[in-house]
Amino acid sequence: xxxxxxxxxxxxxxxxxxxxxxxxxxxxxxxxxxxxxxxxxxxxxxxxxxxxxxxxxxxxxxxxxxxxxxxxxxxxxxxxxxxxxxxxxxxxxxxxxxxxxxxxxxxxxxxxxxxxxxxxxxxxxxxxxxxxxxxxxxxxxxxxxxxxxxxxxxxxxxxxxxxxxxxxxxxxxxxxxxxxxxxxxxxxxxxxxxxxxxxxxxxxxxxxxxxxxxxxxxxxxxxxxxxxxxxxxxxxxxxxxxxxxxxxxxxxxxxxxxxxxxxxxxxxxxxxxxxxxxxxxxxxxxxxxxxxxxxxxxxxxxxxxxxxxxxxxxxxxxxxxxxxxxxxxxxxxxxxxxxxxxxxxxxxxxxxxxxxxxxxxxxxxxxxxxxxxxxxxxxxxxxxxxxxxxxxxxxxxxxxxxxxxxxxxxxxxxxxxxxxxxxxxxxxxxxxxxxxxxxxxxxxxxxxxxxxxxxxxxxxxxxxxx
Amino acid sequence: xxxxxxxxxxxxxxxxxxxxxxxxxxxxxxxxxxxxxxxxxxxxxxxxxxxxxxxxxxxxxxxxxxxxxxxxxxxxxxxxxxxxxxxxxxxxxxxxxxxxxxxxxxxxxxxxxxxxxxxxxxxxxxxxxxxxxxxxxxxxxxxxxxxxxxxxxxxxxxxxxxxxxxxxxxxxxxxxxxxxxxxxxxxxxxxxxxxxxxxxxxxxxxxxxxxxxxxxxxxxxxxxxxxxxxxxxxxxxxxxxxxxxxxxxxxxxxxxxxxxxxxxxxxxxxxxxxxxxxxxxxxxxxxxxxxxxxxxxxxxxxxxxxxxxxxxxxxxxxxxxxxxxxxxxxxxxxxxxxxxxxxxxxxxxxxxxxxxxxxxxxxxxxxxxxxxxxxxxxxxxxxxxxxxxxxxxxxxxxxxxxxxxxxxxxxxxxxxxxxxxxxxxxxxxxxxxxxxxxxxxxxxxxxxxxxxxxxxxxxxxxxxxx
Numbered sequence: 018x019x020x021x022x023x024x025x026x027x028x029x030x031x032x033x034x035x036x037x038x039x040x041x042x043x044x045x046x047x048x049x050x051x052x053x054x055x056x057x058x059x060x061x062x063x064x065x066x067x068x069x070x071x072x073x074x075x076x077x078x079x080x081x082x083x084x085x086x087x088x089x090x091x092x093x094x095x096x097x098x099x100x101x102x103x104x105x106x107x108x109x110x111x112x113x114x115x116x117x118x119x120x121x122x123x124x125x126x127x128x129x130x131x132x133x134x135x136x137x138x139x140x141x142x143x144x145x146x147x148x149x150x151x152x153x154x155x156x157x158x159x160x161x162x163x164x165x166x167x168x169x170x171x172x173x174x175x176x177x178x179x180x181x182x183x184x185x186x187x188x189x190x191x192x193x194x195x196x197x198x199x200x201x202x203x204x205x206x207x208x209x210x211x212x213x214x215x216x217x218x219x220x221x222x223x224x225x226x227x228x229x230x231x232x233x234x235x236x237x238x239x240x241x242x243x244x245x246x247x248x249x250x251x252x253x254x255x256x257x258x259x260x261x262x263x264x265x266x267x268x269x270x271x272x273x274x275x276x277x278x279x280x281x282x283x284x285x286x287x288x289x290x291x292x293x294x295x296x297x298x299x300x301x302x303x304x305x306x307x308x309x310x311x312x313x314x315x316x317x318x319x320x321x322x323x324x325x326x327x328x329x330x331x332x333x334x335x336x337x338x339x340x341x342x343x344x345x346x347x348x349x350x351x352x353x354x355x356x357x358x359x360x361x362x363x364x365x366x367x368x369x370x371x372x373x374x375x376x377x378x379x380x381x382x383x384x385x386x387x388x389x390x391x392x393x394x395x396x397x398x399x400x401x402x403x404x405x406x407x408x409x410x411x412x413x414x415x416x417x418x419x420x421x422x423x424x425x426x427x428x429x430x431x432x433x434x435x436x437x438x439x440x441x442x443x444x445x446x447x448x449x450x451x452x453x454x455x456x457x458x459x460x461x462x463x464x465x466x467x468x469x470x471x472x473x474x475x476x477x478x479x480x481x482x483x
Numbered sequence: 484x485x486x487x488x489x490x491x492x493x494x495x496x497x498x499x500x501x502x503x504x505x506x507x508x509x510x511x512x513x514x515x516x517x518x519x520x521x522x523x524x525x526x527x528x529x530x531x532x533x534x535x536x537x538x539x540x541x542x543x544x545x546x547x548x549x550x551x552x553x554x555x556x557x558x559x560x561x562x563x564x565x566x567x568x569x570x571x572x573x574x575x576x577x578x579x580x581x582x583x584x585x586x587x588x589x590x591x592x593x594x595x596x597x598x599x600x601x602x603x604x605x606x607x608x609x610x611x612x613x614x615x616x617x618x619x620x621x622x623x624x625x626x627x628x629x630x631x632x633x634x635x636x637x638x639x640x641x642x643x644x645x646x647x648x649x650x651x652x653x654x655x656x657x658x659x660x661x662x663x664x665x666x667x668x669x670x671x672x673x674x675x676x677x678x679x680x681x682x683x684x685x686x687x688x689x690x691x692x693x694x695x696x697x698x699x700x701x702x703x704x705x706x707x708x709x710x711x712x713x714x715x716x717x718x719x720x721x722x723x724x725x726x727x728x729x730x731x732x733x734x735x736x737x738x739x740x741x742x743x744x745x746x747x748x749x750x751x752x753x754x755x756x757x758x759x760x761x762x763x764x765x766x767x768x769x770x771x772x773x774x775x776x777x778x779x780x781x782x783x784x785x786x787x788x789x790x791x792x793x794x795x796x797x798x799x800x801x802x803x804x805x806x807x808x809x810x811x812x813x814x815x816x817x818x819x820x821x822x823x824x825x826x827x828x829x830x831x832x833x834x835x836x837x838x839x840x841x842x843x844x845x846x847x848x849x850x851x852x853x854x855x856x857x858x859x860x861x862x863x864x865x866x867x868x869x870x871x872x873x874x875x876x877x878x879x880x881x882x883x884x885x886x887x888x889x890x891x892x893x894x895x896x897x898x899x900x901x902x903x904x905x906x907x908x909x910x911x912x913x914x915x916x917x918x919x920x921x922x923x924x925x926x927x928x929x930x931x932x933x934x935x936x937x938x939x940x941x942x943x944x945x946x947x948x949x
Contacts, residue, residue: 067533067666072864074875076883078832080819082927083894085901093898106746106813110820111893115907115919116932121944124931128946132929133882147824149854151620153940154687157647161942177647177654181623182682183742184854186824188643191667191860192658198665200533201657216648219940220913221620222688227939276649280572347572353546354576358613358652366544388615388650394657398538409540416599417542427577428549432559435551441581447686453581461548463598465590466582473693474619474685476627478587480594 071197077130084109119150120161138169145176147185154218156390172209206396207247216389235322244395266294271380274346274364276387288331345371370417374404537663543596550575585616586627604635611642613651620684622856638675672862673713682855701788710861732760737846740812740830742853754797811837836883840870
């Protein structure tokens with residue numbers, strides 16, 4: 018229903034490239050596609066059908082302002098005449114100077130496109146970058162592009178970077194078209210993306226990131242506030258259309274899981290959501306429902322990221338809720354540590370492993386995903402009603418029940434041995450023509466392992482028998 | 484319509500992670516989600532609606548077989564007791580040895596999942612990897628996972644890698660759900676993915692790839708054959724259901740565009756498609772329609788990747804078709820060189836810039852996308868019928884008409900200057916605390932450029948006035 022009642026959101030899909038071959042060092046050309054459907058013409062009753070004719074409505078092409086003539090280059094490189102011009106079929110070759118990189122090229126092409134077609138910055142709902150040029154192993158190009166949207170206040174733009182050599186552009190085109198055809202187009206989730214340097218991996222030769230710990234926590238909490246605000250607004254709009262005018266609060270979620278850099282951060286985050294609920298509540302509700310928070314009613318979200326008195330009061334006020342809604346989801350993180358990309362889904366598995374299908378059936382599980390740089394979403398899972406034996410829910414829950422046992426079956430190694438293995442990882446990080454040392458019997462049965470990296474960096478894997 | 488008539492394709496979505504912080508060097512945990520809808524229960528008449536309740540039906544969690552106790556580590560690191568166990572809320576920390584990497588972890592978790600739920604390998608239609616662990620800047624983890632599907636013969640599996648710090652898992656989850664809800668689920672495109680080392684970038688500290696040129700051309704042509712075969716099969720099935728039983732050939736495409744590593748490769752590829760048509764044709768048609776190819780009727784596709792006599796005959800036989808359907812699309816590549824990820828879309832822009840809206844209206848444009856490693860798709864664009872002044876098609880085509888003029892307005896630099904700039908790129912590739920040299924007036928108006936990289940690798944950009 019939302020599809021027709023909100024401003025038309027559009028897709029901005031961006032395919033980008035930097036050419037780097039051993040023969041011809043660096044040339045560049047970006048292309049952006051701006052695509053949106055005619056969805057607003059679909060009658061209200063049919064909003065759950067695919068919009069027709071999703072496609073490309075605008076294209077932007079950018080290339081650098083200089084080129085080298087290929088006949089000249091044949092002479093200069095002392096190769097036979099025609100090698101490039103006839104053999105490759107190429108007369109000129111554009112290339113980038115050091116003033117341009119993957120980020121600047123994308124900034125240029127997005128801004129040119131938006132200006133040329135006069136598309137309002139706040140009307141974009143998705144933007145994805147397809148590239149094979151990695152200048153940071155963690156921070157997506159997409160996050161840098163969020164700078165362009167800053168003045169519009171639009172940070173709810175889905176899509177990040179997608180990569181596989183020259184196929185990234187096509188993958189992002191397919192993803193964007195799927196998004197247009199799906200219910201996600203105006204789905205119930207709040208996304209916040211912005212350009213931040215809180216945790217990133219610009220040193221490509223290193224396994225380690227650059228981390229600004231304090232900034233990263235602030236970014237996480239700000240993103241949480243923004244995403245939750247947006248999610249609540251959307252669900253309240255849906256309720257309003259259905260005739261119910263009441264605020265959404267954590268009471269509407271039976272469970273709440275979070276991306277978990279470390280477990281304490283999650284407890285603080287749940288407390289933070291309660292603070293959001295508290296600030297949105299009426300004075301009466303503030304007094305009756307949120308004991309111990311009376312002193313903080315006049316504060317603003319953005320002024321409280323380092324308020325320790327508030328933190329303490331919130332942790333206390335939300336302790337029961339934490340024990341009930343979130344604690345079980347931290348089992349895996351507690352026993353395994355930060356899991357990065359899979360962290361949120363490790364929490365989901367932990368939650369399932371600690372509850373019965375009957376307990377979970379029909380519940381709504383809130384989920385907050387965060388990636389530095391930054392990209393974040395608040396969304397929710399609805400658990401199916403059917404918890405009968407053999408039901409999909411029953412099977413899913415059963416499959417996670419051995420988590421504690423599996424975790425307990427791991428081998429404990431000493432800090433000395435741990436340090437030695439970490440040193441090995443550093444030592445072998447870029448090594449070629451080698452087979453990793455170690456006994457494969459120390460792996461769980463059925464585990465794949467790296468058998469060899471050959472002199473051409475090609476990797477061979479083998480599997481320990483089940 | 485296809486949704487109900489082909490074997491149920493399923494989504495395998497995989498979120499993966501390798502943890503690397505300056506504090507705690509390396510821990511690992513992958514999670515895989517296997518999700519499919521109950522789409523097959525939807526009545527035939529409603530196949531253009533969203534399937535209901537797309538979600539997670541299975542989860543697989545894997546963690547390494549060893550951990551280090553956090554109380555032990557507090558003592559070993561000589562930090563205050565409770566720093567990790569209470570401060571971070573963590574009692575144990577799993578980590579990987581050198582025997583495991585992002586690829587092996589994903590291999591393990593996918594295989595465990597498939598075996599546990601006994602899902603046939605040929606029933607998977609999409610698999611996407613969300614990770615922040617880059618061990619190759621070009622080759623996706625997804626391509627390595629294709630090894631697992633090899634015996635089943637299933638190479639038509641969409642989705643590649645998606646990245647932004649810890650958000651990649653959620654992005655791939657959203658993409659997978661969108662795919663389920665979209666028409667792409669059984670859309671008209673042929674995809675081929677496999678694990679190949681034809682072109683890749685395993686040396687993260689270098690701008691340059693490792694290239695096996697001969698292998699890459701063979702991989703490209705084999706992928707083209709496979710994708711085209713799959714695309715033709717799907718469209719012929721659609722026609723059959725509509726009552727028409729005839730083969731699809733290049734005659735059904737008014738234009739054909741290709742990923743363009745170099746222009747000659749594209750001409751060879753169009754010729755290759757004609758060879759596909761030729762081999763599928765009846766003897767009568769072979770003789771009447773494909774002059775000069777008589778001698779090659781008994782060959783098999785897979786035996787002809789280096790047959791020079793065949794290449795010559797095919798280039799000759801397809802020359803007219805090339806001039807008519809493909810040549811115009813190579814304008815940008817001819818004048819700018821290889822454009823990598825954006826290459827195919829540069830061809831689309833070139834094609835549009837060389838034809839009027841009237842000429843293009845109602846046509847079907849075939850498109851072949853290829854990324855080494857490898858991932859490839861054959862699909863098509865349908866151009867809208869309405870070419871009237873002010874129509875979306877008219878606007879799109881008009882917007883590309885200045886391409887030749889813009890290309891001509893670039894500055895020609897000498898091979899010496901080109902070489903100097905390439906050397907600068909190498910020299911500055913990893914440099915921090917610097918501002919790129921060069922006159923920003925040499926950029927096109929409105930171009931963003933890299934202004935500074937600070938000592939923390941943070942990048943600042945500025946824009947040349949329009």
